[in-house]
Amino acid sequence: MRTAFPFLLRTLLCLASLFLTVAFPAPAQETSSDTTIVGAWSAEEDYFRPVIRFERATDGSLVAFLAGNAQEKGAPFSRTRRRDDSLFLQSDRMSVRFRGLASVEDRVIEGTWVQGERSANLTLTPVEEAAADQKASTTPSRPQHPEKPYPYRTEEVTFKSDADGATLAGTLSIPSEDGRHPAVVLLQGSGENGRDYTYRGHKFFLVLADHLTRQGIAVLRYDLRGAGKSEGRLSGATLEDLAQDTVSALRLLKEQPSVDPTRVGLIGHSMGGMIAPRIHDQFEQTAFLVLLAPPSLPGHQVLSQQKARIAEAAGASPAEVDSIRKQSRQVFEVIRSDRDSADVASQLRPIMREGGARNDRLQLRVEANTSPWFRDFARYDPRPALRQVDVPILAFFGGRDLLVPPPQNAPPMRAALTESPSDRVSVRVLEELNHRMQPSKTEQSSEVREIETTVAPEVLEQLTKWIRENVGFE
Secondary structure, eight states, X not given: OTTHHHHHHHHHHTOOOSSOOXXXXXXXXXXXXXXXXXXXXXXXXXXXXXXXXXXXXXXXXXEEEEESSTTOOOEEOSEEEEETTXXXXXXXXXXXXEEEEEETTTTEEEEEEEETTEEEEEEEEEOOOTTGGGOOOSSOOOTTSOOSSOSEEEEEEEEEOTTTXXXXXXXXXXXXXXXXXXXEEEEOOSSSOOTTOEETTEEHHHHHHHHHHHTTOEEEEEOOTTSTTOOSOSTTOOHHHHHHHHHHHHHHHHTOTTEEEEEEEEEEETHHHHHHHHIIIIIOOOSOEEEESOOOSOHHHHHHHHHHHHHHHTTOOHHHHHHHHHHHHHHHHHHTSSSOHHHHHHHHHHHHHXXXXXXXXXXXXXXXXXXXXXXXXXXXXXXXXXXXXXXOEXXXXXXXXXXXXXXXXXXXXXXXXXXXXOSOEEEEEETTBOTTSOBOSSOOGGGGGGOOOSSOHHHHHHXXXXXXXXHOOX
């Protein structure tokens, strides 16, 4: 039980990753004739789950890439060296070094990961590839993932963030029909997420964008700062910086000749749904808002209960759940204080150490919890912005969502929107769905990989119908 709870919390909260998956120049590598480690390897650690992919270059040299999941190729290391059982990897861009020993017989690579002044012990094991040796796939099919050629146009776009000038990159999909179309920007939840918003093999935003574009709605989805081809660093950004990134995306979308600027909306998931009303109210007007699994109370109130709910669902005893809940309250009391980050870090270390955090993980946890955007998220109350919404707004909650459960979040959402000027408000709870708007049976995150459906058809159908009714089509 010990290893499951922290890892599930890290996975479900989608905390910032410790590495970037961006494009770099081709790295210099050393030649080795060994091919036993070619393929993808992953570490399933409490707060860090990198995937390292080894490939053969045309000259026979071994090349390593770092990715967030087994579906991505990732970013190349600057240096890869394999000598007998010893392995050394280095990324100059990410200030990363990994030294390890590869056991061919045991199919394991054990070593130490160093990033800046941080270090952690990692155990890498092979990732099963869907097409390896033409064997039957161990990865469930993803029938909703579209395949090219698409029946619409797509364009790669870049734009400068209003926050700090960082260049962000994304994909614009445009209906093939002539005319000016309604459009949306898609905004992900927390973490260094790429434009497809991939999680356990599911490309949430790729499926959503494909569906909407086929229905006549243009869609812009983009890599969050520090992910994919976007510049910047998530760890140093504030919640307002992320909001300004989205503002820049909205303005780019409104400038497109195939888009009607008076019918541009925003669809946000989880944290994205939490800040979408603020973006509309304070920074850039939108024609409509759609919120998917949005926290509707101050972030610390939602987050402080998450770990306990996950542990309880996984079978923890009442005493264990109470202990987890107590520690979470202590952690968030410190995080949402006005102390500076250094003071907060010093306060967090003994709390986390008492909660069982190992020394090699402690600093990673502290840094994740003291990042500016996470502290902002913990303190942010979405209800004032919800009370100011003056455009059509739709909110979906999944009845089996452990992270943003409807009993906690749907009532304050309804109460706040009742006070708003908008006369077109709909808050819906879809009982059989999880946090990612998928049909779910067990409420466990481990189930997500086995689910074939990426987005429940009822969500896609209701969403499209609602946009048509409230925005209108030419």
